[in-house]
Amino acid sequence: MPEPLGEFQRRMLEFIVNYIRREGMPPTNREIGKAMKIASTGHVDYHLSMLEKRGYIIREAKKSRGIKLTRHPWGIPVEGTIAAGEPIEIFSEPDQTIEVGHGVDPESSFALIVRGQSMIEDHICDGDYVVIKRQRTCENGDIVVAVHLVEGTPGKATLKRFFLEKEQVRLQPANAELEPIYIPRDEWDREWEIQGKVIAIVRHYGGSGRAA
Template identity: 65%
Template sequence: MSLEQASDIQRRMYDFIVTYMRSEGMPPTNREIGREMNIASTGHVDYHLTMLEKKGLISRQPKKSRGIKLTKQTQGIPVMGAIAAGQPLDIYTDAAESVDTGCQIPEAENTYALIVRGRSMIEDHICDGDYVVIKPQPTCQNGDIVVAVHMQEGVTGSATLKRFFQEKEHDRVRLQPANSELDPILIPKSVWDREWQIQGKVVAIFRQCGTAA
């Protein structure tokens, strides 16, 4: 099925879902869709989402408030959410969309993309709204730009984008922003080993227009 076969309100709802995913790195909730569409009833929103699902434009995961997935995605690298270039953000583990890089990326196998939120890495030319392409790996070298995840009670918590440095002389890890106005995050090695982990390192950066940064 194509979008042309949907009603006007369903086309506008679909466009909002796509725009929201690109902006926020995750699907909107039914209430967020209702506010945007001026629909007071979440049941009314659910009806139109069901119609979009029947037309093959989206799929939904039951009992998940952000369980919408696009079924007509472009080929490319899956966008797995947003990453904070600033204070840590909660991470989202389901692909919201994909980004067509337009070129081959070294080490591209199993990579995924994250939308950058914040300005702490601007001196490395990583700006708010850029896509960073991540190669999943649990280790890194000093100076790598990494996704560092703070684990909370043994489950995945919040993530931040920083340069990694292990400072053995101080028995700590330093997560260094690329913004001279901001201070690094300093983590004692014992706390790092217990509460933090590396999710992957940055292998490419793209702007929303799809050209390399």
């Protein structure tokens, strides 16, 4: 739906979104100009009209701070789905977001949709959203998104509980039917990466979400 934007207008929209998130109100044209190092308010008006024409904002004429975002900025991106018995790809589903409250920083968080029963004993069901906080490290017992690097690039990802044991890392599913993954320390350090840990789960009943 929304036409792609040039670099400048993309940064301008980003400023507006962050301003709203920070201040609780949209910025004035002059505040935008100052932040974008634009000397002229007419110039700002021009770019705003571009953003409006392309469907990113709606402006209310003559009203101070009369900018509305067409998509509210509170959601965190849903970056894909995650399994389950077998590690699967994290595929990007752009534009889909889920709202989890202002306490969660959308810069450092994202969500995944759980597929399968691999975490069922932790009461995380098929269809649940898991909210992930991006971090490279974690503690024993954390539920983490672990990625197996293939030739340096991210390969398959899996959702498991993390345990650092003597000579190995154990990635433990919460399902008695599934075997844990054991990874020697050196291989772990070389070929694996923590992408983040689960800080919350959200389950919707009825209508859209499944998880009956």
